[in-house]
Amino acid sequence: MSLSLPDSGAQSTPDGRRHAPSAERNAGPILAVLQRELPPRGRLLEIASGTGQHAAQFAAALPGIDWQPTDVNPENLASIRAWSALPNLRAPVVLDAASPGWAAEWRPLDAVLVVNLLHLIAQTAVETLLDEACAALVPGGALLIYGPFLRNGRATSEGDAKFDASLRAQDPAIGYKDVDWVMGRLQAQGMMVVQHDLPTNNLLLVARRT
Numbered sequence: 001m002s003l004s005l006p007d008s009g010a011q012s013t014p015d016g017r018r019h020a021p022s023a024e025r026n027a028g029p030i031l032a033v034l035q036r037e038l039p040p041r042g043r044l045l046e047i048a049s050g051t052g053q054h055a056a057q058f059a060a061a062l063p064g065i066d067w068q069p070t071d072v073n074p075e076n077l078a079s080i081r082a083w084s085a086l087p088n089l090r091a092p093v094v095l096d097a098a099s100p101g102w103a104a105e106w107r108p109l110d111a112v113l114v115v116n117l118l119h120l121i122a123q124t125a126v127e128t129l130l131d132e133a134c135a136a137l138v139p140g141g142a143l144l145i146y147g148p149f150l151r152n153g154r155a156t157s158e159g160d161a162k163f164d165a166s167l168r169a170q171d172p173a174i175g176y177k178d179v180d181w182v183m184g185r186l187q188a189q190g191m192m193v194v195q196h197d198l199p200t201n202n203l204l205l206v207a208r209r210t
């Protein structure tokens, strides 16, 4: 199902690069956390790369990270490819992170990054994504999850409540997930989780495999 989202009208440049304003706005704060949390060298899988803006900007700023962009939608790969050619940025490939079994194909990974996806998929899909990501990491590896969350079952602003309601109206199975539920699921896998508060009420959870 194709969702109507604030960034659904992402603009394309003549060379095929699509542009999502949200990815431009949140890139700086996310990168600041990545620079603190990622090792100087390592292999990172990005889930749901979307337009490819983050992959291009983050891989350029983190030259020791071998960056693998992916997305479930094959139509996104051309834009991801068009954004950048860097020695540490791999060609994008299709990956459905909600499909059981992908960890076996991708491990060992030093990091997995997922930005603005958990609220767009069902809880069972999030469970699979989290379990597979944890299983794909090396000991000490990190799963980094950015996005909007419920706190104690509630949205943190009127805008978040409206967006969450608009998602549930489009598909009752999707919508914001509660941060405690996500953290509990990760801790049950033996992950140590740290929460970073980022602008506009969004969080970046860093779950490290012990």
Ligand SMILES: C[S@@+](CC[C@H](N)C(=O)[O-])C[C@H]1O[C@@H](n2cnc3c(N)ncnc32)[C@H](O)[C@@H]1O
Pocket (backbone or CB within 6 Å): 005, 020, 022, 023, 047, 048, 049, 050, 051, 054, 071, 072, 073, 076, 095, 096, 097, 098, 099, 114, 115, 116, 117, 120, 121, 125
């Ligand atoms: C809101 S966009 C976020 C894109 C990018 N991470 C960003 O922040 O700009 C959501 C993305 O999730 C992708 N997606 C949806 N379901 C997915 C799944 N099951 N596995 C991987 N990617 C998925 C969509 O194709 C879309 O590119």
